[in-house]
Amino acid sequence: MLRLIRKHISIGGGIGPSWLRISARQALQVCKLSTSAEPTQQSNVNEASLYVHWPYCARRCTYCNFNKYIRRKEDTERMTACLTRELKTLIELSGVSKIKTVFFGGGTPSLAPPSSIQTILDTLKAGDLLIPAAEVSLEANPTHLETSRLRGFRDAGVNRLSIGVQTLCDTDLKTLGRDHTVAESLRCVEEAKQLFPGQVSVDVMFGRPSQKLKDWQTEIKQIADLCVNHVSLYQLTLERGTRLHKLVEQGMISTPDGDTLADMYLAALEVLESYGLQRYEVSNFAQMGYESQHNQAYWQCKQYIGIGPGANGRFSRETDSSVREARIQTLEPDNWMFEVEKYGHATRKVTQLSTKDRLEEFLCQGLRTREGITHKAGLVVIESTP
Structure with missing residues (x-):
């Protein structure tokens, strides 16, 4: 369990450095001494969040190893169906009767036509599943094309936007x-x-190739000056198999050392909090009352349903609400669609979570x-848990 704590307590859920990881002794002390906060209530088995994965992208970023596929002539109607x-x-x-938050991620969901987003939300509304005050978030890249679609996404039912400024x-x-x-x-x-x-x-990223602390201090102030209510701050991680990782391995470019990364994070913390953006999770800052409800559901280990290629979920079946299952959907879009059309879903792997599993997730998420x-x-x- 303590190995898992070391693995997961880092910036951005695996996007982070060893200097931020807590020790095993610190974790145990937190467990014993942190008694002032209200306990996380057991998630109502009839309530859940929904994650929707749109797998297509216009291009592959040099640092990205997410489950994404470069657009060719994808069949958006088939994907939506x-x-x-x-x-x-x-x-x-699952037997879920209320969806409290929805998050469209990817991939690049802002490349989806607004009509696809509306169809999914209309499906929830038709079943009286979406609560009136539901947070409906969508990730967007700030290209001219995607910016032109923002009004359509709002009209479709999206009420919160997460922009990949970087x-x-x-x-x-x-x-x-x-x-x-930058202008876009x-x-x-x-x-x-x-x-x-x-x-x-x-979303903003630090620890970029050849980035200097002084330049970052100026940049994070410019980010804060944008007057948004929420900032997600991620440290660049060099993932194996990516072009950026290869360039660093070959010595063609370099990234900041650990001490500089620590200074960058602390500099961002100071600036963002001076603008009223309080750190409520390791990599997330918000003005009071503007925290991401969807992400909080993850960190509080509440139920969520994941649909789309490679999506993950954590929920109990209606036939046995005492058992929480971890579910992973088929990765490749064409295979995923084939399985959905044949079976109604494309769940590739189901794992029943034991008490130990759930406690490990509780620790790893809560300590963030x-x-x-x-x-x-x-x-x-x-x-x-039985």
Whole structure:
């Protein structure tokens, strides 16, 4: 269990350095001493969050190893039909009657036509599943094409936007393989603030090749000056198999050392908090009341259903609500669609989570947050597992 704590307590869920990982002794002390926060309540078996994976991208970023596929002539109608069918199947399997948050991720979901997003949300509404105050988030790249679709996404039912700005340096955008410019990012953020007032988040990355601390201090202030309500701050991780990892391995480019990374993180923490963006999780900052409800559901180990190629889920079946299952969907889009059309869903792997499994997740997720974990909350996990 303690090995898992070391593995997972890092910036951005695996996107982070060893200097931020807590020791085993520290973890045990947190378990014993953190008693002031309210315990996480057992997730209602009739409630869940929904993650929707749109797998297509216009290009592959040099650092990315996510489950994504470069657009050719994807059949968006078929993909949308399969997403709605898998949604119906897993909703029926889980017995969930209320969806509290929805997150469209990818891939690049902002490349999906707004009509596809609306079809999925309409499916939830038709079954009286989506609660009136549901948070509906969508990840967007700030290209001109995707910015032009923002109004359509809002009209489809999206009420929160997460924009992949990543950096305000055009040279670094090219190094990262991004297909937008700084000017496009700024236009997208301004448009989003008009369409989604108070519900705009930006993703920004530090630890980029050849990045200097002084430049980062200037850049993070520029990010804060965008006047958004939420910032997700990620340290660049060199993932094996990516182009960027290969370039670093070959000595063609270099990235900041560990001490510089630590200084960059602390500099960002100081700047963002001075702008009223409080750190509520290792890599997430928000003004009070504007935290991501969907991500909090993950960190609080609540139920969520994942649909789409490679999506993950954690929920109990209606026939046995005492057992939480971890589910992984088929990765490759064409194979995933074939299985959904044949079986109604494309679940590739199902693992029943034991009490130990759930406690490990509880520790690894909870210790990422400002509230931390409590003994009482741990008992809730134990008592809800046979």
